[in-house]
Every structure is written in structure tokens, then in C-alpha cells.
Amino acid sequence: MNTRLKAIPRLILSGTVAAGLSMPVAHAQTVLEEIVVTAQKREERVSDVPIAVSVLNSDKIDAAHAVGFEGLQQLIPSVSVRKGNTNRNSTVVIRGIGTISFSTAAEPSVSTVVDGVVLARSGQAFTDLYDLERLEVLRGPQGTLFGKNASAGVVNMTTKRPSEELTGSVDVSVFEGNETRLKGRISGPLSESARASLTVFDGSFDGYITNTFTGQDTNGYDRTGFRGMLEWDVSDSVDVLVIAEDYSAEDNCCADLEGLPSGRNPASPAAPNSAGIVNGVADIDLSQRLIDHDLETSTQDDHSALSVQIDADIGDYVLTSITAGREWDNTEVREGDFTSNAGDVAQPVDFSNTFFQLHDLGIQSWEQFSQELRITSPAGERFSWQAGLFYWNLESDRSFRRDASCQVHPNNDPILEANPGLTCLANDIVAATAVFDTKFENFAVFGQGNLRLSDTLNLILGLRYTDDEVSFNHRRTNDDPFGRRGVGVRGAGNNTDFSNSTSETNTSGKIGLQWDVSDSGMLYATYSQGYKGPAFNTFYNMAETDTLPIGAETSDAYELGYKLTTDSLFANLTLFKTDIEGFQANNFDDSSGVTITRLTNAGDVSTQGIELDLLWQATDNLQISGGFASVDAEIDRFNCPRDAAAGSCTDRSGLDVPFSPDLKYTLSANYVLPMSSFDVILNGSFVHMDEQVSDLPGNNGTVNPAAVLPGYDILNASVAFSFNEGRYVLTLIGKNLGDESYVTTYSGDNFRYQIPRDAERYFGVSFKAEF
Template sequence: MNTRRSMVNRAVTLAMTSGLLVSAHGFAQEAEQVEAKENEKSFEQIIVTSQKRVQSISDVPLAVSVLRGDQIDAAFANNVENLQALVPSVSFRKGTTTRNSALTVRGIGTISFSIAAEPSVATVVDGVVMGRSGQAFADLYDVNRIEVLRGPQGTLFGKNASAGVVNITTKDPSQDLTGSLSTEFYQDNEYRLKGTVSGGLTDELSASLTVFQGKFDGYIDNVYNNEKVNGYDREGARAVVLYEPSDDLSVKFISEFYRANDDCCADLEGLPSGRNPDSSAAPDSNGIVDGVADIDLEQRRIDHDFESRTIDDHSAFSVQVDKTIGDFTYTSITAQRSWENIEYREGDFTSIAGDSNEPVFGAPFLLHDVGPQEWSQFSQEFRVASNMSGPFNFLAGVFYWNMDSERNFTRDASCQNNAGQLDQALTFYAENNLSGDALATALSDLDAYADSLGVSCNANDIVSATAYMSTEFNNWAVFGDGTYDITEDMRLIFGLRYTDDEVSYTHRRVNNDEYGRRGVGVRPATEDTDARGSVSETNLSGRVGIQVDIADHQMIYGTYSQGYKGPGFNVYYNFNPANDGRTIGAETSDAFELGYKYAGRDLLLNLAVFTTDIEGFQANNFDCSDGTCITRLTNAGDVTTQGVEVDLMWNATDNLTLYGGAAYTKAEIDKFNCPVEVAAGSCTDRSGLDVPFSPDLKFSLSAEYLMETQSGFDVFYNASYIYTDEQYSDLPGNTGGFNPASLLPAYNMLNASVGLSFKDDAFRVSLIAKNLLDDSYATTYSGDNFRYQIPRDADRYFGVAFKAQF
């Protein structure tokens, strides 16, 4: 093998291997130095930092899947939605806005509209916990690696993490002057542009700046105005300054801003809604036949007169200080983040709603939403870690986190009088505006009173209400994790965490209609709210296990860990104090995991078997108590998730690397808590039924091949195949059965690219193919027996990318 081939192959080997099992949270400089040395070594000598300290890959008793920046670039995966396909244990629930989207790990996650609940899967960016997972669902434009740690992680990370952690680490600046410029162009007028410059300002100070811009017209046709939707217009920048005055001190400053204006994400009519059957956007579907939903997965049209749109503004600043004194390293991370999100939502999903002088629901109703929200969070973490030099090693920390959120949400909708609600509104109006004989006369003949006011309640009578909501979270914790070498080949694993949570909320909803009339999804003035509440709770959770080196480069481990996610409230637009004012209790879990790891020269294999029992599972539960079925965040019951996970890396030849993973997961309901409001006997047990967004089987296999030529360029081939099993998108209903519309079909995905590299990869041009099989799929069933989210990658499309670097 010539020298150039050897160096390239070793670099590819390291990138792919570290992508399977790498974590970095602190110790960034040390890890990068080790990684540089590992370019000359093979799999069994790879060093990782998945437990916030430098360790051999075969010493990490933890199930973690990670994608490095070069893997992300090679896959041309631009956001978390794209990347979740490559991590078999992860599923992504796409909402109509980033704030309503969510991740699940091993079938467990929290999907909620509430602003007073936290996710089961914690999202961390550069050591900073995100208050809402949607903050991290933006573009990936400066990423060093993304790590998915499965199972409870409270003894290692500052914030609650009952189901897992998605840890995103961005790139550090270099001392050498480097830079890159990359562009991507795709069909349907989509482009992305990124530029980076990095280098030393002095011997002790280095800095980097990355800027990004992307735009896409969209892939959905709105037949109402002949425009494309479900596109985006985004830009962002990240500046990093690294100060290293000595080998034992580093200070890192990160500043970031990001803005997105997306006409996304319109719900598609995958099953016939009956709202506008003559529209050219009506689906090609027979509806639900013999209990099976005939979903039109080729649907790419809508007929909407109100554009669904999301506007996001993020800003962030953090400071991380790492100081080594003697045998210990001390770390401080201080961070402030803000997020402004404005949601515009088409809620009637048709262009003919609200025009008829007929009462609903005989005529199509109008429903349009506008909901701005602001988040502001501050966090501080201190920790200390030993240097792994003796039989006893540990990491311990103190964490504080505060988040304030304010949201107002206005709904304009057709007046609703299908059950005589107009009489109720007029009675309320008369009692508040009349007295004496005038009041008596009005109440004696409400129809005449309505005529005298010129008041009706038809589809074209638009009423509205606005909800003003706020929440505050205060969380502090003390955590620690350690190991003790019982013998040279056996280690004891242990950890402990104490958590203190406080959650408070306010909710005030005001009917804006002069007469206080009810609308479709608009509560009347008689149901205006002015509520507040708070809850505090503490928790002590732990981790214990054992790790045994069974042979050279082979290890087995077994762990038991406890997870905890704090309490909350179901605070949303149509908040009902009687039902939603009740505290949602904490979600706790008990997780067992057995693992095997092998890291040889040309083969890396990781195997994990797990089972987790969750009590007080926080989920959207069906409530049909008032005649209209809605989902309400509650402690839905107890669930169990169990399964097997495999990660594989094989250096098949000097130029061919294969890597992949598979997860077989059974996430099922053990015990179901019927909603308090549901009448006795009308709610059945759901034991044994699936938890939403938990496909039984999911796997991926990728290959990268380097072909060297004698013509002044090399050729890089990359391909990946992903399979995702069918999965439900909702909990089963009160009768104990699933809505057939909520079953999302299985799908296959094949992506590929070929790149020509010139001058030792100083310049590369790549041809990109997405979804070569053209296998369409839906990521989410949104409700109403017809609404679905079908992503951009559900179509086959092509692109070209250019990258230059120095």
C-alpha cells in the first residue's frame, strides 16, 4: 500500500469507528490530540470520551451511537430529521412546527403541545441543555459529532434524561489557518451555502467563524394559489474563541444566532376528509377499508387559503472553562439561550371554509391559528473529574437550570351553534349588559334578541379567543458517576443523582368576540380562564453495574440505572382548569442493560440487550368525555421497552469500509390509566399494545469506497440503506383499539453519492441521489382521520455539491 492510500484509509477508518462510539463533553483538546495519533492505529486502539473522560473504546460500558461531522457531510444529512434514519434506536415525530416535533429513543419520548412539560430525551449542545428539543431541530452546519446515548443518563449529564440524551458537539477552532466553502444544489430550486474560517490569533488564542444560508421553494403544491410550500429560508452564524494560555487551562466562548422563516409544515390529506372532495388536492384513496387505511402516500397537494408557517429566532452564548489541578480536572459551563418561535397554522385544511351563510357543521368551518412564544434560559454546571490514573475514578457535578417561557395563541374560527350554544352566549351577554325589564325581555325570546342585535352564528361568522400563557422551570441537581477496579480485569460501576424540580404556570384565555360566542375550537366567554399553579418534587436516582474484560479488546458489562423526568402541567390553548390544572406526576424508569464490545484491528462490534420499565409515562391520552375527542397530556400509565441493538464496523478491504446498526425494540403498554373524565365502563385496558413511534425493527447499512486513480483525482463512493418498520403514531383509543389511520407503513430508503476529489481533497465535487427507490412514506399521523406529514425525503431527487478547503 502506498503512503497516500495508507493515510486516507486510516483517516476513513478512524472517522467511521469514532462515529459508532464516540462522545465528547469536555476534554475536547485532549480528545482531538488522541484522535490525531489514532490516524496511525487501528480499531482496537481507538480512544473515545463517551463518559466525559478519555478511555479506550472497549472500556466504555454504555450503549451510544454517534455520527461524526465527516459522516454527516458524506451522507449530506442536513438536520436531525435526516440523521435519525441512520440511528436505529431513534425515531422522529415531525410536527407542524419545530416546537411540536420530538425524538424518541428505544420507543420512549414525550410528544406534547404543553409549554409546561419537559422531554424524556434530553438534547444537549456543547454541554448546554435545551429547554425544548425543537431548539436543536434546526440545520446542522458546524457539527463535529452527534451522540445518542440510550437509556437513563442522569448520573453523567446535568439535566434530567429519563430515556436518553442527544448530545451535539460543534467544532473547535484550530491554531493553523484553515477554511472551507461548500455549496449544495438540489432539484426544485433548493440550495445551501456554508463558509468557515479558523485559525490562531496568537499563540494562546484561536477563533473560528462559520456562516450558513439555505433556501428551498418547497415540494408541496398549493392548488389554491399555485405556489410551492413546505420550503425554508434560513441563515445562521457561529463564532468560537478558544483561549489556552497553558496546557492545564482552556476557556472557550461560543456565540450563535440562527433565523428560519419556513412555510412549513402543512398537513397533507392522506385519507379523504370530505371537506372539499371536488378539489384537485383531494387524495387518491379509498379511505379505511376493512380496518386498513388506504393512505395516499403520493399526495403532494394541498388546497389551503391560510399558509402554515414557522419563524424561528435563536441566540446563544456560553463559556466553558477547563482547569487541571493535580490529578483532577475542573469544568464550568455557563450559558444563556433565547428562542422566539411564531407559528402560523392552517387548521381547517381547505380553501372553501368560512364562506357559507350556513351553520356548521353542515358547512365547512374556518380555523386559523397564530401563536408566538418566547423562551429564555440560563444554566450553570460545575463538575470535577479524576484523571483515570488509579483504581478509583469518578466524575461529580452540580447543575442549575432556569427557563422562562411566555406564549400567546389566537384562534380565529367559524361560530359554532350545533348544540344551541348561541343561546348560551346571548344569555351571558344579556346578563352582563342588561338589567330589569330589558333583561327579562331578552331572556324570554332569545331569537328575537338575536335579531335585534343582528347576530347569527354561521360558518361565515368568525369569532376568536386568545390564550396568554407562561411557565417557569427551576431545576438543580447534584450528580456523580464512578468506577472502582476490583481486579485488573473487573470494574464496579456506580452513580447517584439528586434532583430538585419546581414548575409553575399561568393561563388566561379571553374570548375576543363581542357577544362571547363559541367557535370551532374557540371556547365561549363563559369558559374564559384565569388559572395558575405550581409543583415541586425531588428525586434520588442511581446507577450500578459491573464491567469485565474477557479477552484482548473484548468486554462485557451489565448495568442497572434509574431514570427520572420531572412533573408538569398540560398548559396549552384550550386549557381546561378542571382537567388540565391537575399536576402531571414525574415519570420514572428502571433500566437494565447487558452489553458486549469487541474492537479488533479491522472489526468493531457492539451488542446491547436492554429492558426498561417506565412508571407514570407522560403521553397524550385520548379524552372523549365532552363528545369531541382530544388528546390531553397525562400520566397515561406504565410501559415497558425491551430489545436488542447492534453496531457494526468492518474494514472489509484497504479501501472499503462498511458500517451499520440494527435495533429490535418492543415498547408496550403494561398498565393504562383511564382519563378521570371518561365514564366508567367506556374505557378498556390497553395492556400489550404498542407505544407510539416505536417501530419493532429498524436498521441501516452504509458503505464507503475509495477508488484511487492515476489521473490526478480520487473517487469516493458512498451509499446507505435504511429500513424502518411500521409504527403507530398515536396511543390507542379509550376502547382499547388503534385508529387504523394512525398506523404508518414500513419503508425503505437508499441514498448514494459519488465524489471526485482533487489535489488531496482540496477540492471535491459530488453527485447526490436521495431515495433512489422512490419509496414514499409518512413520518406522522397528525389527526382528524386524514392528516399526515410526508417529508421531502419521501421523494427521489438529485443534487450536486462543491467543496473547497485549505
């Protein structure tokens, strides 16, 4: 069964980002080990793979000591992350392209896959990385090889498989701020034909933000999880892999910080040290670590999953079936007024002096089922190919309640006149609840083949057909006994009962050439098409205009790459350009007189650039890796909102797409210093990130200075002591040694930001024992 996908114990690298050894490996060899990837669903040498894919192996992931995927973005130059108040609002961006939306009826531009199973939302990947064998980031459209298509790329995660021999490990990490993480794993044979593994995880952290109102720390977490696997060789021709997992998280995270003056409570001890916007530049208080909130922003996540993969030999071919079900329950509590004194006074809401209360509670559940069938031809033939069928079903239910101050509004005047003594003041709290459900159904046929035209030239051909259906129901009810309107709470006269559905089909393809220039060099050129299905803008306060379907997002991607592999050096240079039509984004709409963002087919965008990555075994004991991405992701044409005033909207051509830094690069080194009875392993990594915008420009073509995120440079290092050939490892860890603070997200309102845990210097220690 040499064409099947199995766990690869060798060094795994990427087509465009080399993942250097980071965990202790005694006496590294001058000659690089064989470099193997599975980006095309086969075990192949990296020099043979005509695709741009970044791969982090388990050693690199463990050495990063990252809590979640957002902590690994620093290691992948072409990837950025938009972190929201909760995981459901967090987004992965590849080469400047990603979907940033609160809608429950919109798919991401970047698809996330775990063990062959497509996740409903990118936010499901923002969990602890406690059992990964490797993480692959495939850039550009990937629909001819993966079951679920996407217009920008795929994050593909593979977890560790059971071992042939009985093994186990315990890994304990402790960091400043009372952060502890514990992982245990046992793996081995159950019989001559069956193997199993069980990994358990527990982590907790008090937090690094202080709430001056309660005196307590926040932005911490309390998480537990397990993953169990069973591999069974049913016969010489049939293998079965069963994976079950469960993960729970209670995070008092992620509160928005006041990085610019809001004016809401200037006397608060959490007021920022900032002059505001000065000469068109935001003076963001990057040292801010205080909030003053009377409601703690928090998130509760519960994940469970079960999948069954069957691999069967049919002659020289392999038939693969992956059947899976997943559930995700997410509850978010959000402080929406961002002060502790909002809604306290018996005065009418005046947005310049008297501030309002706004508290949100959102409860959402996802249930999904997927079935993939794939057949793979033998490797090494003149024409090798794969073909598959894919079915995916997702049903989502959401309830969202908002409690907010009553708002002075003409719609409230008749209610107050009809009820003498009734008031509408800041301390009069009104509420509304929206209940809405969404259903996605996706069917696809896909395939890709390589035709050997000569000993050195291959033709690449791929094709995909997709059928999408999306539907929703939405009902919002004002809960106030009098039907009064509040801040963000629409009156009883604006109760809704919406529903709609849409469907769309798409045919996309891929064509390319691969040329083995020499024994050590390979050149490839590809053209591929991407597709992301239709959507609706479903959210708490949706209006009649949001019930119309949003068309599919399509992309045309061109890529030219060169790969060089010698005994001690791997290097890859990639040039790319992608044009996207029907870009699904939150476009600004001020046609009602109040500026809001509304998910639409906002227009056309493009991204182009160059990526260079290398891995160099400089000496027997020194390995150096690095990479950079120079990306120009910009707006080509944006649609003006309906009913926009004449002259109030431009096409915004040439302006940046959010979360697309022009330049990002990394450099890391790993040095093994042999001692008489143990090894010392020195590891260091440096990351540079250019400034980036986190919001689209306004309709008039101007960029909000508050939405510009400053660039930063981060240096991490560790010193490990490895005993008994790596069975016992003690590691001293230093994160962000330069103590450089930065923000990852501008959340809105001209003052709200997300500042991550890694935006300050801290230290830790870990101990790992294997048996």
C-alpha cells in the first residue's frame, strides 16, 4: 500500500517554507535528511511537488511553545491572523486574502482541514495545538485536490498516528503569569494488527490584562482536551483509522483594550496614555494592559468529533473513504460599551457626555457531516492521478441577545406619550433577541493528474465541479415590554421574520507544467481557478437589504516557482499573482446616514508578490532556516453601496486589502553543542512584520488612521538540555526578548484593539520525558 498517506517519521518540509529542526536532535548530519511532503495526497520529495505549501513539523510546532494557531502565524511569512473577541470571529488570511465577517451564512476564503475533515469555520482552528504531526498551509486555490474548495488557500492539519511500539510521553510547561500546560500521551500496539493512542491535555492561565473595576486579571484561559486514535489493519488490503476527540475551553478572553482615547471615562485608571490621532497618525498606547469593564468578555467552546477513514487496495489503486461528524458549541459574553460607568445615570443618552450600556450574549452551535471518497492511481506511472467525490452538510443555530440603554429616538416618542411616567434614559435597559439558523449543503467532483511528457517534463491537469446551496431563517424580537428602541436595539416596529435560500454551481480547473531542470533543480508554472460559494449577511441586526444573496467569490491564480535541493541546502523561490472577482467583504455603507459595514460582493481585488525560503545545514551541528514574503494585495475596483450619495464613493483602486503586510520575514537557527553526558541545544528565531491595515478604506477612499497596525520585530530564544539521547529534555524559554509590544487587530470605534499575550517579554520552562 505504498500510495497511501501514512504518518511520516522523517523530516517534513514545505514546497516554499522550509521548517528547520527546532527540537533537540543530537549530532545533526551535514547532509539534509530526505525532505518529504504530502501536499498532493501522496508521499513525495519536496523537489517533485509543483505547489506552494508551507509546512511546520511537530518539532517546529512544539519549539514555538504557541498556545494556538495564531501563535504560529509568525513562522509562516504569507499568513496573517485576524483575532476577534471570540474564536468564531477569528480569521486566517493567506497572501492578503481572507473573509472577515460576523455572518453565520458566509464561508471562509481559507479552508481549514483536520485529518481530512473540513472545519465549518476558521475559528475552529484557533484551539490548542497539542497533538499535531504537521501543519500545512497551501497557498492559492486547492479545489482539484481537496474535497472543500476555497478561493485563497487551505490550512491542512494532521495529528500524530499510533506507534508500532509502546511509547509514552509527559510534557509540562510553566510560564510567568501562572500559566501552566500539561500534555500526556501513550501509544502502542493492541494486537498484531491494531494500534491505538491517547493524548490528553490541560492548560490554564490567569491572564495578562488587569480589569481595574474588579481588580482581577483577564484574557486568560482554562482548557482541557483529549484525542484518541485506533488504527486497524483489517486485512492485507484494508486499513481503518478511527479518530475521536473532545475539547473544552473557558476563556475570559478576548477583551478589547482602549488604545486611543475613547472619551467615555477619561478619569478611569484604564484610560490610555495617548494623544489620539496626531497629524493623521494614530498614537496607539502599545503599553496598555488595563481595562475598566463591568462585564467580563468571555468565551466558552466545546468541540467533539468522530471520523472514520478506510483505505482499501483495489489492484494497484487505493480507494479512500473519510466519514466524519463534528459539533462545535460556542458561547460568547461581550462587553460592548467598554466602560464600567455606562448606563449608570438617569439622563438621556448623549453620545458625547452620557454613555450607554451595551452587553451581548451570543450562543451558537454547529453540526456538520462530511463524506469524501477518493481513488488514487499508482505512483511512478506515465499518467498518475487522483479523483474524488465530496459531500458536506452544515447546520448552525444561533441566539443573540443585546441588553442596552434606551436611546432617544423619534420612534420612542409615541410610546412615552402613551405611558405617562415611563422614561428613556441611560439607566433604562431595553433588550432584543435574534434567533437564526443557517444551512449549507455542498457537493463536489474533483480530480488532478500528472502526465509525463518526457523524462524531465510533466503536464499538470485538474478539474472540479461544485454544487452549493445556502439557506437561512432569521427572527428578531424586541424584548422590552413597551417595545422601546435602544442603542443597537431596534424597536418592536422593526421585529423581523426573514428567510431565503440560494444555490450556485461552478466548474474550475488547473493546468501547469513541471520541468526538472537538473538533478537538483525544478521549475514549475501553474494556472488555477478558485471558488467560494454564495452567502447571506446574517447577523443580529440584519435588515431587509441583507436578505438578498451574495454571489460566489472566484479567483484566477498564476504561480511560477523554482526549487533547489542539494546535499545541505533547500531553497525555493515563488512568484505569484491572484485576481479575485466578487470579493466577499464588509463594505462600508453610509446610505442610511449612519456608517455601518455590510457583507457584500464588495468588488475585485488582486494579490501578487514573491516568496523566498531556505533551509541550510551549515555544519554538522548548525542549521539555519528562513523565509520572506513580499506581498502586494490591493483593491482593483470596489462597488459603491446602493443609494450612496453622488460623489460620496470612489472605487478605492490601489489601496491595501486588510491584513496584507507588504513584507514579512523570518530567520531561525538551531545549534547543537555536544557535552560529555548531555547535549545543549540553542535555538533562536526572529520575525519582522511590516505595518498593515486591519480595515477596508472608507467609501471616499481614505484609510482610517486608527486602523493602521504598526509593524514590529520579535526575537524568541530557548536553551534546551537533552539527556539520554533526547528522552529527557529541560528547556528554558524566552519569548519576545526585545519586549516589543504590538496590536494584532483594530476592533472599531476609533479606539478598540487586541493586544496579544506575546506582545510582551516573558519566560518559561518546560520538561519533557519519553519512555
